[in-house]
Amino acid sequence: MPAVEPSFSEYCNVPVDPSKSPVVALRGVGRTFANGVVALERLNLEVWPGEFVSLLGPSGCGKSTALRIIAGLSEPTSGAVEWLEADAANAGEPRRIGFVFQEPTLMPWATVAANVRLPLKLAGLGASAQARVDAALARVGLSGFAQSYPRELSGGMKMRASIARALVTEPELLLMDEPFAALDEITRFRLNNDLLGLWQSLGKTVVFVTHSVFESVYLSQRIIVMTRRPGRVFTELSIDAPHPRDENFRTSADYAAYCRRVSEALARASAAMDEP
Amino acid sequence: MSETKPKDETSPVTDRLLRVLLPIVVLALGVLLWELVVRIGDIPPYVLPSPQLVFSTLISDRAVLLASLLVTLTTTLEGFLLAAVGGVGLAVLFNQSRLVEYSLYPYAVILQVTPIVAIAPLLLVYLPQPAAVLACAWIVAFFPVLANTTLGLNSVDHNLVDLFRLYGATRLQTLFELKLPAALPHILGGLKIAGGLSLIGAVVAEIAAGSAGAGSGLAYRIVESGYRLNIPRMFAALLLLSLAGIVIFFALSLLSHLMLRRWHESAIVREV
Numbered sequence: 001m002p003a004v005e006p007s008f009s010e011y012c013n014v015p016v017d018p019s020k021s022p023v024v025a026l027r028g029v030g031r032t033f034a035n036g037v038v039a040l041e042r043l044n045l046e047v048w049p050g051e052f053v054s055l056l057g058p059s060g061c062g063k064s065t066a067l068r069i070i071a072g073l074s075e076p077t078s079g080a081v082e083w084l085e086a087d088a089a090n091a092g093e094p095r096r097i098g099f100v101f102q103e104p105t106l107m108p109w110a111t112v113a114a115n116v117r118l119p120l121k122l123a124g125l126g127a128s129a130q131a132r133v134d135a136a137l138a139r140v141g142l143s144g145f146a147q148s149y150p151r152e153l154s155g156g157m158k159m160r161a162s163i164a165r166a167l168v169t170e171p172e173l174l175l176m177d178e179p180f181a182a183l184d185e186i187t188r189f190r191l192n193n194d195l196l197g198l199w200q201s202l203g204k205t206v207v208f209v210t211h212s213v214f215e216s217v218y219l220s221q222r223i224i225v226m227t228r229r230p231g232r233v234f235t236e237l238s239i240d241a242p243h244p245r246d247e248n249f250r251t252s253a254d255y256a257a258y259c260r261r262v263s264e265a266l267a268r269a270s271a272a273m274d275e276p
Numbered sequence: 277m278s279e280t281k282p283k284d285e286t287s288p289v290t291d292r293l294l295r296v297l298l299p300i301v302v303l304a305l306g307v308l309l310w311e312l313v314v315r316i317g318d319i320p321p322y323v324l325p326s327p328q329l330v331f332s333t334l335i336s337d338r339a340v341l342l343a344s345l346l347v348t349l350t351t352t353l354e355g356f357l358l359a360a361v362g363g364v365g366l367a368v369l370f371n372q373s374r375l376v377e378y379s380l381y382p383y384a385v386i387l388q389v390t391p392i393v394a395i396a397p398l399l400l401v402y403l404p405q406p407a408a409v410l411a412c413a414w415i416v417a418f419f420p421v422l423a424n425t426t427l428g429l430n431s432v433d434h435n436l437v438d439l440f441r442l443y444g445a446t447r448l449q450t451l452f453e454l455k456l457p458a459a460l461p462h463i464l465g466g467l468k469i470a471g472g473l474s475l476i477g478a479v480v481a482e483i484a485a486g487s488a489g490a491g492s493g494l495a496y497r498i499v500e501s502g503y504r505l506n507i508p509r510m511f512a513a514l515l516l517l518s519l520a521g522i523v524i525f526f527a528l529s530l531l532s533h534l535m536l537r538r539w540h541e542s543a544i545v546r547e548v
Contacts, residue, residue: 073438099442105435108539109457121453122443149539169443 021084022046023173023205024070029079030230031065039065041230043079047173047207052199054216054223055209056262058270062231063209064177070207071099071175098166098204100176104158106150106165113137113146116165123169136164139198156187160194167198174199174206180215192218193246200243213266217258218250225265234269237262288545325508330515333508341497341509345516348478348493351406352524355413356474360467362414363421368451370422371429388419392477396484405491409481416477417470424466428459461540464532471524479517494520 024047031040039062047053047070055063068074069081106115116136120129137143140160150158159179166174180188196219199206210216216223220239227234239258241249249255307327313319314326321329334341366384370377392412399408432455440450456463479495486499494513501509536543 068438071442073442097442099439101435101439103435105433105439107436107454107457109460118439118453119443122440122445122449151539151541151544 020048022082023049023084025082026066026069026076027080027082029066029069029076029081031062031069031074032077038230040069040076041232043232045224045233047205049084049205050203051222052196052206052208052220054220055207055226056213056216056223056266057211057226057231058228058266059211060229061226062229063226066226066231067175067177067207067209070173071097073099096169096171096173098169098171098174100159100162100166100174100179102178102181104150104155104162106158106161108150111147111149112142112153112161115150115161116168118165119169132168136168137161139167139202140164140194154187155183156191159183159191163195163198167202167204172205174204176206176208178209178211181211188215189247189250195219196243196245213259213262217255217262218245223262225262225269227269235265237265322505322507325511329508330511334512334515337509337512341494341513341516344492344494344497344513345520348475348482348495348517349520351409351413351478351493352474352520355410355478356417356471356524358410358414359417359421359470359474363418363466363470364425364463366418367422367425367429368456370426371455372447372451384419384422387415392416392480393484396481399481400485405485409478409485409491409493412481413474413477416480417474420469420473421463421466424462424469425459428462429455431462432458461536461542464528464535468525468528468532471528472521475517475521475524 026043026045029040029043030038032038043062043066045055045066055066057063065074069076106112107118110118113133117129117133120126120132134143134146137146140163142157142160142164145153145157145161150161153161162179166176180191183191192215195206198204208216208219217239221243223237223239225234225237226232237258241254241258311327314324325333366380370381392415395415396408396412399411402408403411436454436458437450440454445453478493482491482493482495483499485491486496491499494517497513498510498517501507501513533543
């Protein structure tokens with residue numbers, strides 16, 4: 001098969017609305033680490049306002065690296081990250097991004113409330129903090145645990161606290177790096193539903209990195225499938241099932257069909273580099 | 277068939293009681309043995325005084341001994357506080373500036389590994405005696421604080437570091453809100469070691485000074501009593517020094533426990 005780089009529109013089978021601008025776009029982004037590992041190469045992707053998009057790919061394909069580049073935690077070695085320019089009112093302010101890591105990443109010496117308050121405290125917004133912290137905790141169902149310490153919480157609760165912290169600054173963009181990977185299945189399903197509920201009620205844009213076909217199909221409107229390292233977009237698939245989704249969707253024939261399509265795409269993406 | 281409780285399932289109350297009582301029982305037996313050996317062997321007091329004699333000396337000489345204890349403890353406390361501030365301060369400085377760290381860290385190591393017994397006489401030549409004793413207490417105690425704090429500052433969860441970067445934390449914010457709290461268990465570990473070492477440093481310097489005939493601390497009293505063959509007083513002074521060391525250790529352990537008990541594994545009793 002010829003190694004020709006398809007342009008974004010050629011492999012994107014998700015209809016693109018030309019009147020809307022993406023929240024953020026990665027254009028030809030490459031990332032090579034100091035030890036010579038090429039994590040990403042000529043990666044093109046766009047994130048549309050208000051959508052729930054998943055980055056799906058085999059382990060080591062660079063999806064976490066791509067997420068970190070979007071978050072500004074990592075600089076691309078080539079290419080550019082373009083942001084939708086916010087209106088003039090908050091042009092000078094730092095972009096509000098929420099990031100949820102694979103581990104809850106809570107400060108063990110601080111209470112849950114203090115952990116959730118951290119982003120506001122770092123921004124110097126101590127005054128209005130309490131109300132926003134309380135609201136964030138209520139949204140994830142942890143109101144009764146504000147004064148508890150992280151070690152007193154279960155894995156699922158710690159992850160909720162991490163999500164509350166990501167949401168407390170009311171970010172434009174919520175980035176999640178395999179947040180539920182370390183949790184048991186029951187907790188994972190619950191948190192999936194809670195996350196969808198939050199997304200719908202708050203209208204955030206969510207970029208969700210996962211290696212799970214099932215999770216990406218259940219949660220997203222659009223799935224970007226990445227190739228093996230060096231990572232590039234292999235294809236995109238849209239999941240047209242309407243939101244709100246619930247456990248009925250998980251056991252429906254449509255879900256199974258989507259999972260099959262996505263699994264096939266993932267298998268081809270994983271094999272892509274093996275072709276001559 | 278009767279049920280036997282496995283050894284590690286004794287109730288916490290019993291466990292704590294045992295922890296306190298058993299060493300006391302051993303101590304009582306040891307003291308008893310000592311008394312018997314002295315009585316039966318009819319050992320003269322200037323070779324091995326009986327526990328009874330040591331105790332009565334402690335009471336009769338208490339004015340002198342307690343005054344000396346106060347001097348030693350004051351020096352120890354001052355040396356410890358300076359070592360704590362100096363050790364943590366230097367560690368923070370090294371953490372923030374690689375140039376300073378590369379320049380000065382080797383000398384901190386050299387200062388630590390050179391035996392204090394050899395440095396003390398030199399310090400006594402250059403400094404007034406109280407200052408020399410304080411300097412010795414500081415030199416011995418600051419390195420564990422420096423080393424442990426450095427370890428703690430470098431052991432911060434890298435995801436938390438990323439989180440702070442993500443929210444645009446300033447250098448000072450990262451230092452005070454993240455690095456120092458994360459390093460707290462290590463700092464407290466270093467302080468526990470430094471407490472005992474400050475006492476050792478003070479005692480070494482006092483003994484070096486005492487050999488020259490000057491001083492007023494408890495270790496000096498030991499040297500002085502040795503010259504005057506007042507062996508019971510030597511024992512009494514030594515007993516007080518040991519007690520001082522024990523109190524320092526427990527005080528710092530208590531401090532560590534109070535600061536860590538809500539969140540650090542080392543201070544929490546897990547319910548299984």
